[in-house]
Amino acid sequence: MIETDDITESVVSSIAQMKEISTSFRKQNLTTGFVPTMGCLHEGHLTLVRNSLQTCDRTVVSIFVNPTQFGPNEDLDTYPRELKNDIEKLEALGVDAIFFPDIKEMYPAGHNTTVQVQGITQYLCGKSRPELFKGVTTVVLKLFNIVRPDHAFFGEKDWQQLAVIEAMVQDLNLDVVINRVAIVREPDGLALSSRNKYLSPDERQTALSLSRSLQEAQSEIRRGTTSAEIIIRSMRNLFLDQKGVQVDYIFICDPESFKEKEQIRGRTLIALAVKVGPSRLIDNCIVEEF
Amino acid sequence: MIETDDITESVVSSIAQMKEISTSFRKQNLTTGFVPTMGCLHEGHLTLVRNSLQTCDRTVVSIFVNPTQFGPNEDLDTYPRELKNDIEKLEALGVDAIFFPDIKEMYPAGHNTTVQVQGITQYLCGKSRPELFKGVTTVVLKLFNIVRPDHAFFGEKDWQQLAVIEAMVQDLNLDVVINRVAIVREPDGLALSSRNKYLSPDERQTALSLSRSLQEAQSEIRRGTTSAEIIIRSMRNLFLDQKGVQVDYIFICDPESFKEKEQIRGRTLIALAVKVGPSRLIDNCIVEEF
Numbered sequence: 001m002i003e004t005d006d007i008t009e010s011v012v013s014s015i016a017q018m019k020e021i022s023t024s025f026r027k028q029n030l031t032t033g034f035v036p037t038m039g040c041l042h043e044g045h046l047t048l049v050r051n052s053l054q055t056c057d058r059t060v061v062s063i064f065v066n067p068t069q070f071g072p073n074e075d076l077d078t079y080p081r082e083l084k085n086d087i088e089k090l091e092a093l094g095v096d097a098i099f100f101p102d103i104k105e106m107y108p109a110g111h112n113t114t115v116q117v118q119g120i121t122q123y124l125c126g127k128s129r130p131e132l133f134k135g136v137t138t139v140v141l142k143l144f145n146i147v148r149p150d151h152a153f154f155g156e157k158d159w160q161q162l163a164v165i166e167a168m169v170q171d172l173n174l175d176v177v178i179n180r181v182a183i184v185r186e187p188d189g190l191a192l193s194s195r196n197k198y199l200s201p202d203e204r205q206t207a208l209s210l211s212r213s214l215q216e217a218q219s220e221i222r223r224g225t226t227s228a229e230i231i232i233r234s235m236r237n238l239f240l241d242q243k244g245v246q247v248d249y250i251f252i253c254d255p256e257s258f259k260e261k262e263q264i265r266g267r268t269l270i271a272l273a274v275k276v277g278p279s280r281l282i283d284n285c286i287v288e289e290f
Numbered sequence: 291m292i293e294t295d296d297i298t299e300s301v302v303s304s305i306a307q308m309k310e311i312s313t314s315f316r317k318q319n320l321t322t323g324f325v326p327t328m329g330c331l332h333e334g335h336l337t338l339v340r341n342s343l344q345t346c347d348r349t350v351v352s353i354f355v356n357p358t359q360f361g362p363n364e365d366l367d368t369y370p371r372e373l374k375n376d377i378e379k380l381e382a383l384g385v386d387a388i389f390f391p392d393i394k395e396m397y398p399a400g401h402n403t404t405v406q407v408q409g410i411t412q413y414l415c416g417k418s419r420p421e422l423f424k425g426v427t428t429v430v431l432k433l434f435n436i437v438r439p440d441h442a443f444f445g446e447k448d449w450q451q452l453a454v455i456e457a458m459v460q461d462l463n464l465d466v467v468i469n470r471v472a473i474v475r476e477p478d479g480l481a482l483s484s485r486n487k488y489l490s491p492d493e494r495q496t497a498l499s500l501s502r503s504l505q506e507a508q509s510e511i512r513r514g515t516t517s518a519e520i521i522i523r524s525m526r527n528l529f530l531d532q533k534g535v536q537v538d539y540i541f542i543c544d545p546e547s548f549k550e551k552e553q554i555r556g557r558t559l560i561a562l563a564v565k566v567g568p569s570r571l572i573d574n575c576i577v578e579e580f
Binding site (some may be wrong): 015019026048110111113114115117118119120135141142145146167168171172173174175 | 305309400401402403404405406407408409410427430431435436457458461462463464465
């Protein structure tokens with residue numbers, strides 16, 4: 001539960017007030033950068049925020065655990081919430097507003113509109129989590145309409161999400177510039193994720209196999225392997241015999257169209273999703289032509 | 291086919307140029323009114339335009355026969371197009387810009403995003419024409435994002451369309467004010483529609499039964515009938531034995547939720563759709579409590 005004491009001046013919970021703030025930025029000819037998050041902020045999020053602070057006159061961060069992007073058996077209820085910490089981190093960086101609406105503010109009774117990108121959402125995470133991207137595009141469009149940013153910042157860890165949002169922005173003729181920010185990793189390679197919090201020390205160790213499998217794939221490709229099937233088999237081997245580990249997908253494809261590739265030729269995305277204990281983790285890398 | 295000669299200065303066919311114009315209106319603190327149309331303008335459209343001219347500093351009218359709102363067996367190919375006439379009418383009224391994009395400009399290859407309002411779209415026209423409202427909300431949102439109006443104007447003849455657009459505006463947190471404009475009728479009662487052009491003189495006569503059936507329903511209600519079933523039966527009787535006439539629906543419901551009513555109590559919508567010869571025509575009226 002959120003304590004009222006956690007809420008400080010920079011936190012805005014009403015849509016009307018957030019719109020007033022963003023309108024006032026626009027009227028002063030100040031550019032607005034926007035970082036949408038589900039809270040529980042880590043260095044990956046903070047890197048997005050720093051990018052926004054550098055690029056734009058004003059920066060707005062939203063914290064909203066969006067229920068419509070979780071499936072019925074997913075982790076909506078247990079998704080980590082750390083509002084007080086989040087606010088402290090964001091205020092320390094100097095963000096101008098933190099938009100923290102409750103569910104009723106974003107989805108009042110009778111809310112019945114969805115935004116959907118077809119095509120690229122049928123692969124990867126969209127295949128495993130059919131509700132995910134419809135929920136993401138709907139809430140991101142709502143947030144864009146409320147915050148009216150000139151720039152928005154998303155991390156490349158969610159590579160497919162970025163592509164889906166870029167498609168929505170283009171198809172719906174939105175004026176926001178989408179900025180891609182590289183994956184932030186722990187020193188040992190683990191990609192930062194709020195869901196890393198679920199991991200026990202042992203599971204944390206096991207989770208390293210995601211980034212390691214990507215590193216090995218890159219080495220193998222550098223050594224001349226071009227068959228996607230062989231690469232995927234080597235990657236999959238790393239997860240064999242690991243307790244409590246379940247590979248959802250390992251996929252090699254075009255980074256824009258997400259069409260599967262049989263041969264590593266041209267710019268290629270290698271992406272994987274693996275359940276480690278209670279956490280479904282994702283990671284990816286881009287292989288440029290060697 | 292559109293002759294290049296038809297295109298005058300006020301006609302804008304590129305999205306980028308239209309955005310520049312609407313941005314310049316905003317920068318001058320001028321309010322923008324917007325009337326989206328599929329062209330073949332009649333007095334109904336022109337009333338919307340006059341409302342916009344009275345309400346706003348600048349008025350933009352779009353002409354775009356939107357393919358995504360037509361079903362596979364509907365009249366996309368034969369839908370009447372009269373660009374030269376349309377431009378003359380709009381320029382005579384003094385609109386500031388006519389947005390006339392082609393299909394590739396609005397739906398370039400790879401366009402894959404749709405906006406959908408659930409719930410109220412399952413009734414009436416949404417039931418008979420499943421593609422209709424998804425196509426309407428998608429194109430209207432695109433147009434709103436391109437024109438960025440403060441006000442938009444829609445006719446009450448398409449009562450359900452109005453409700454669907456209002457739901458979208460509310461759910462997606464858009465800032466445009468939706469203005470409802472009353473149905474404009476011929477002196478004999480026929481609601482104006484671009485699809486009236488398809489009618490032969492005989493069919494034109496037959497089409498009068500739509501507005502007449504609504505008038506008779508209102509008289510019957512004034513005389514004390516409260517059963518929706520009885521009203522619908524009387525209305526339906528007017529269409530019996532008429533050659534080339536096919537009633538799609540006659541529906542009595544709540545004007546906001548579109549839930550069917552058995553009894554005429556409170557504010558009530560009576561709506562009908564009837565195929566007369568080649569034209570699917572719609573009409574409606576609101577009955578206030580007597």
